[in-house]
Amino acid sequence: MHHEPVQAKLFTKWSIPLLALMLAGAAAFVARFAFGLGATTNLSNNYPWGLWIVFDLIWIALAGGAFVTAGIVYVFHGEKYHVLARPAVWMGLLSYSFVVVTLLADLGLPWHFWQLAVQMPEHSAMYEVSWCVGLYVTVLALEFAPTVFERFGWNRLRDIWRTWSPVYTVAALGLFTFLMSHQIWMAAVATVLFAVIAWLTRPSADRTGVPVILIIAAVTFSTMHQSSLGSLFLLMPDKLHPLWWSPFLSILFFLSAIASGIALVMLMDMTVSRVFRRPWNGEVLAGMGRILLGALVVYYAARIADVAARGQLAALSGRPGALFLIEVLGGGLVPVLLLSTDALRRKKAPLISAALLAMLGVMFHRVNVVLLGMRLPGTMPGGPTETYYPSLVEWLVSLSLVAAAIFFFGLGAKLLPILPRLEPTAERAAGASDAATRG
Amino acid sequence: MSKAVLEDTTRCLGCRSCQVACKQANDLPAERTHLEKRRLGFQNPAALSAKTFTVVTNHEVEDPRAPAGLRWVFAKRSCMHCLEPACVSACPVTALHKETDGPVTYDSEKCLGCRYCVWACPFGVPTAEWDSLAPRIRKCTLCFDRLRDAAAPAELNGKAAPPEAQARMAEAQAKPACVAACPTGALMFGERDALLAEAHRRIAEHPERYVAHVYGEKEAGGTSLLYLAAVPFDRIGFRTDLGERSVPSHSVPAMSAVPPAVIAAGGLLAGIYFLSRRRAEVKAKQAAPAKDAPEAAVPQDRKE
Ligand code: SF4
Ligand code: SF4
Numbered sequence: 104m105h106h107e108p109v110q111a112k113l114f115t116k117w118s119i120p121l122l123a124l125m126l127a128g129a130a131a132f133v134a135r136f137a138f139g140l141g142a143t144t145n146l147s148n149n150y151p152w153g154l155w156i157v158f159d160l161i162w163i164a165l166a167g168g169a170f171v172t173a174g175i176v177y178v179f180h181g182e183k184y185h186v187l188a189r190p191a192v193w194m195g196l197l198s199y200s201f202v203v204v205t206l207l208a209d210l211g212l213p214w215h216f217w218q219l220a221v222q223m224p225e226h227s228a229m230y231e232v233s234w235c236v237g238l239y240v241t242v243l244a245l246e247f248a249p250t251v252f253e254r255f256g257w258n259r260l261r262d263i264w265r266t267w268s269p270v271y272t273v274a275a276l277g278l279f280t281f282l283m284s285h286q287i288w289m290a291a292v293a294t295v296l297f298a299v300i301a302w303l304t305r306p307s308a309d310r311t312g313v314p315v316i317l318i319i320a321a322v323t324f325s326t327m328h329q330s331s332l333g334s335l336f337l338l339m340p341d342k343l344h345p346l347w348w349s350p351f352l353s354i355l356f357f358l359s360a361i362a363s364g365i366a367l368v369m370l371m372d373m374t375v376s377r378v379f380r381r382p383w384n385g386e387v388l389a390g391m392g393r394i395l396l397g398a399l400v401v402y403y404a405a406r407i408a409d410v411a412a413r414g415q416l417a418a419l420s421g422r423p424g425a426l427f428l429i430e431v432l433g434g435g436l437v438p439v440l441l442l443s444t445d446a447l448r449r450k451k452a453p454l455i456s457a458a459l460l461a462m463l464g465v466m467f468h469r470v471n472v473v474l475l476g477m478r479l480p481g482t483m484p485g486g487p488t489e490t491y492y493p494s495l496v497e498w499l500v501s502l503s504l505v506a507a508a509i510f511f512f513g514l515g516a517k518l519l520p521i522l523p524r525l526e527p528t529a530e531r532a533a534g535a536s537d538a539a540t541r542g
Numbered sequence: 543m544s545k546a547v548l549e550d551t552t553r554c555l556g557c558r559s560c561q562v563a564c565k566q567a568n569d570l571p572a573e574r575t576h577l578e579k580r581r582l583g584f585q586n587p588a589a590l591s592a593k594t595f596t597v598v599t600n601h602e603v604e605d606p607r608a609p610a611g612l613r614w615v616f617a618k619r620s621c622m623h624c625l626e627p628a629c630v631s632a633c634p635v636t637a638l639h640k641e642t643d644g645p646v647t648y649d650s651e652k653c654l655g656c657r658y659c660v661w662a663c664p665f666g667v668p669t670a671e672w673d674s675l676a677p678r679i680r681k682c683t684l685c686f687d688r689l690r691d692a693a694a695p696a697e698l699n700g701k702a703a704p705p706e707a708q709a710r711m712a713e714a715q716a717k718p719a720c721v722a723a724c725p726t727g728a729l730m731f732g733e734r735d736a737l738l739a740e741a742h743r744r745i746a747e748h749p750e751r752y753v754a755h756v757y758g759e760k761e762a763g764g765t766s767l768l769y770l771a772a773v774p775f776d777r778i779g780f781r782t783d784l785g786e787r788s789v790p791s792h793s794v795p796a797m798s799a800v801p802p803a804v805i806a807a808g809g810l811l812a813g814i815y816f817l818s819r820r821r822a823e824v825k826a827k828q829a830a831p832a833k834d835a836p837e838a839a840v841p842q843d844r845k846e
Contacts, residue, residue, distance in 0.1 A: 141672030148591065148669045151657035178811050180818040211655020211670060211677035218635040218652045226790065226797040229634035229658050276804065284801035293805050300812040315815060323807040327800055337793035338628050338662040341784055353796045482589040483666040484599050484619045484779040486581065 104185045106250070106520035109379050113517055121510040128503020131496040135208050143496040148482045152473060154493035155209040158501040159202050160332060160469040163236075164356075165462065166202075167364030168371070169195025169243065170325035175394065177318040183390055186523045189250055190375065190512075191368050193521050196243045197511055199236065201504040208500050223285060228334040234282055235328035238275045242321050245272070249313070254519050265314060269301040272320040279324070330357040336472055346419075346427045347468075347476040349409050358402040363465035365395045369458040375516070381525065385449060392448035392457065396439060399461055403435035426471050434464010544625070545644040545689070546734035546766040547721060548741055549618055551778070552751055553728035556584070556598055556616035560720035560729060564596045564620075567685060567719035583614075592671040592680040596620035596720055601778040607750070608772075615771060615778045618720060618729065621646060621667045621682040622758060623766035624788070629659035629668055631790035637679070638668075644734070644766045645684035653679055664762050664784050684766070685718040734766060741770055763788025 135143045146153050172191035175181040207213045219237075224230050245268045252261040277294030281287065297316065304315035333356030340348050349355065369391050376383050410416050410427070419427065441457035442448055474491070481488045493501075516522055564570070573587045573594060582588060583600030590597055598618050605613040623646050630638045630646060637653035640646050648668075655677055659668045671677040694711035697703055703711070714722045721731040730737060741756045757769040762784045769775070776782040 136675075139673065139675045140670075140677060141674075146657075147672065148589070148660060148666075151660035151670065174811075178815045178818070180815075180822045182822070209656075211657065212650075212653055213655070215635070215652065215654050218637075218654065222635040222652060224633060224636045226631055226794050227634045228793060228797060229632060229656060231797065231800055233634055276808070280801050280804050283797075283804070286801070289801050289805075293801070293808070296805055296808050300808060304812070304815060319808060319811045319815070322811055323804055326807050327804060331797075331800065334793055334796040335658070337796055338632055338658075338789055340789070340792055341664045341781070342661075350792065350795075480664075480666055480781060482591070482669060484585075484589065484597065484617075485666055485781065486589070 105524040106189060106253070106522060107524045108254070108518055108520055109381075109516050109522055111379060111517050113514065117513075118510065121506045124499075124503045124506040125510065126503075128499045128506070131499035131503070132204075132208055134496055135500065140211060143494060145491055145494045145497065147491070149479055149488040150491040153491055154497045154501055155205050157470055157473045158504075159205055159209075160473065161466045162198050162202050162205075163329065163332060164360045164363045164465050164469060165367040166195045166198035167325060167329055167360035168366075168368035169198075169364070170321045171361055171364045172368050173246065173318045174322045177313060177315055178322065181390075184387060186384065186387060187368055187372060187391075189247075189521045189523075190371060190516070192243060192246045193250070193515050193519075194367075194371055194508075194512060196240070196247050197508045197515075199240045199243060201508055202236070203240070204504060205501065223282060225285070228331045228337070231283060231331040232328050232335065234279060235324050235331065238279055239321065239324040239328060241275065242272060242317060242324060246313070246317055246321060250519050250521055265306055269305065269314045269316045272314075272316050273297045273301050276320055276323065279327075325360075326357060329360040330354060332356050339477075342477050342479060343472065344423045344476040344478060345413060345415050346410060346423050347472050349413065351405075351409055355402070355406055355409065358398070358405055359465045359468060362395065362398040362402045363462050365391060365398055366458040366461040366465075369395065369454070370462065373455060373458070375522065378513070379516070379522070381522070383451070388454060389445070389448040392442050392454050393445075395458065395461060396442040396448075399435060399439050399442070403431060403439070406435075407431065423476060426467075426475055430464055430467050430471065434460055434467060438464070543643070544734045544766060545684070545731065546623075546737050546768055547684070547718065548730045548732075548737040548768045548770070550728050550730075550741075550744065550770045551615055551617050552770065552772050553726050554598075554616040554618065555726055555728075556600060556614065557725065558598045559723040559725060560618050561594075561596055561598050563719040563723035564682070565594075567688070568595055570594065590620070590667060590669055590681075592669045592674075592678075595680065595682040599779050603773045603777050605773055613772060615773055617769065617771070617778055617780075619779075620720075620767070621684070622665050622762075623682075623684050624762060625764040625766065626762075626788035626790050628662040628664055628762075628789035631793065632658040632662040634658070641686060643689070645686035645689070646681075647683045647686050648679055648681060650678040655679070662789065664781065664789055685720075688715055688717070688719065734768075737768055741768055744770060760786040762786075763791070 140146060144153065169191045172184065172187050176184050176188045219230065219233050245264070248264050249261060252258070252264065273294060276297045277290050280293035281290030284290065300319060301314065301316035306312040306314055330353035333352035336343055336348065336352055337350070369388055372384055372388060375381065407416070438457035438460040441453040447453045479488045570593050573591065575586055576588060577584065577586055578588055583602060585597065585600045587594055587597060596618055598616050601615045603613050603615055604611060623644055627638070627640055627646050630640050634656065635652045635654055637649050638646060638659055639649070655670070657670055659679060660670060668679050668681045670679055694708040694715060695703060698707055717731040721729040730740070738756060738759060745752045745754050752770050752772060753774055755775065757771070757775050757780055758765040758767050763786065769780070771778060
């Protein structure tokens with residue numbers, strides 16, 4: 104697989120609104136630190152988490168596309184989907200980085216972050232997520248590194264990377280296991296296991312290819328933090344409505360992240376072919392559509408079975424019931440129908456709609472978990488709580504980071520060999536994308 | 543052993559000495575008076591905050607046993623110092639900590655300000671300093687510092703303190719400030735077991751005076767603040783929907799599963815990798831004789 108930067112102007116008419124939004128967001132970020140959380144956000148003791156956490160959860164769920172794609176391509180040997188691997192990792196790296204930026208704004212005392220390295224709480228989902236996301240970002244960066252080496256011809260660095268990134272990855276997995284278990288023997292088992300895997304899957308003697316242990320680590324870390332993001336809410340059985348609270352929240356978060364991640368990667372590829380006037384990857388997208396179908400069926404089957412098993416399906420009523428139905432029908436049933444046959448998956452309109460709905464369904468689930476499905480008893484001694492609406496600063500910080508992700512994704516695609524090189528025979532005329540639906 | 547506070551609300555006058563003593567002991571600023579008489583009676587302020595760690599609630603409750611059928615019930619509310627605190631289990635940096643002798647304490651030097659504890663606490667206790675540029679979490683600590691180094695001053699008004707005065711002062715020091723300030727004995731400090739026994743003794747002795755329930759004995763896994771009342775607790779603003787299971791017990795299974803899951807995931811992924819590589823090789827070999835189909839040599843998608 105060869106990649107090359109997209110030949111296009113670095114700044115287009117789209118850059119202006121994106122840059123303007125980024126500038127406004129930067130100002131909002133400064134304001135948040137200059138005037139404090141209370142003055143610039145609508146967060147309160149009743150709503151200690153708000154829009155920023157919703158964005159974090161949504162973003163991480165969508166950025167799950169990075170680990171799912173890497174897993175499909177390198178672990179399941181889905182060679183056909185190789186074209187998606189680099190853009191998905193680039194998207195993931197940007198997303199996770201901007202989630203960290205959001206967290207910086209959200210934390211009241213972010214300069215104490217190093218305490219995470221010196222304290223070892225037991226059973227704190229927040230601790231798990233912090234470490235796991237942190238380590239995963241480094242693995243994503245290592246996954247992305249060869250793109251940069253290739254662009255600048257840094258072959259020596261690439262060789263160092265190939266030798267040492269597996270060592271780092273194995274160490275990271277061992278460290279993580281130790282921090283979570285507090286058991287040396289557990290960490291030792293993990294380290295030995297991953298070292299053996301790294302050795303058995305090492306790149307071939309001609310020193311080509313990606314160290315597979317990087318991908319295995321990426322999938323492992325993702326599995327862990329995607330599910331632990333759900334575990335965060337296990338401590339709120341008294342607040343989160345039973346249509347959302349479940350002892351299996353972690354598993355539901357993980358399964359939904361797979362579905363929304365695939366949907367996002369599909370939408371990303373569709374957008375790329377449209378914006379950069381590249382051919383429509385009909386074959387690849389139809390295949391991804393099939394995988395999305397499987398992921399949706401598994402996730403929503405688990406979701407509905409869980410709700411039914413706890414006797415909540417029969418008790419469906421009121422606003423929570425409506426929100427749940429929107430989620431399950433709009434985000435689950437409709438896209439499943441739209442993806443149900445091979446013929447449908449090869450048509451643009453159903454495929455685009457299905458991916459969009461699948462993504463929106465999971466986004467809506469996260470909004471429900473953090474805000475709409477919460478029944479807040481209020482600060483002691485309790486009482487009615489006023490509704491929370493995000494402030495301008497909160498919106499600006501979050502939206503500007505989305506703008507930044509879009510902007511930098513495009514910039515990266517134009518500067519670095521992220522997208523696959525188009526075959527010389529491929530039609531590169533403006534109408535190419537339409538013509539390509541045939542395939 | 544674990545210390546606790548028992549409040550017998552039938553002995554509480556609503557004088558709020560405890561509320562004032564708490565402000566002094568913790569050096570907390572005043573709040574602007576804001577009365578919601580219809581909903582809260584003379585309770586002030588309306589809720590705990592970074593400036594108020596304890597508040598006395600006022601409820602006028604219908605009670606046929608009371609003269610004129612109405613009864614005022616006051617309760618001193620604050621952190622419950624849960625036996626298995628949700629806040630401690632939430633905290634990613636152990637800034638919140640359950641001391642072995644009962645108090646749930648907080649260390650702002652460790653805190654990230656993530657406010658997960660605020661979300662997690664079933665009683666709505668931890669609060670953040672929203673008007674600060676470095677917002678700490680604030681809540682009652684059961685005056686654990688007073689309990690630890692309870693020492694009476696050796697001098698009183700410039701003269702050596704007489705031993706009995708010293709003993710009296712030391713004893714007053716060795717309790718939370720609210721308990722020390724209570725003029726009626728409605729608040730008692732001591733061993734949790736002893737206080738529970740005392741609470742049940744009072745209920746047994748005067749069944750006409752109390753509802754037969756010690757709030758905090760079992761709620762959310764048990765708490766170190768225990769309450770007696772003449773009326774059902776849901777009528778005086780206590781949550782009665784929490785059940786007896788501790789909050790952390792819901793997340794412990796998921797979190798303990800993480801390390802083994804890491805190992806299992808690694809093994810599983812490696813297994814899938816080798817299996818699918820083998821299948822790709824077999825497929826490539828089968829396709830190899832057909833020289834005219836070179837793409838087939840590339841492993842195709844074999845998911846599902
Ligand atoms: S009442 Fe809330 S803040 Fe106090 S110990 Fe229990 S969980 Fe923690
Ligand atoms: S806000 Fe501070 S004390 Fe509360 S959970 Fe986060 S780090 Fe711990």
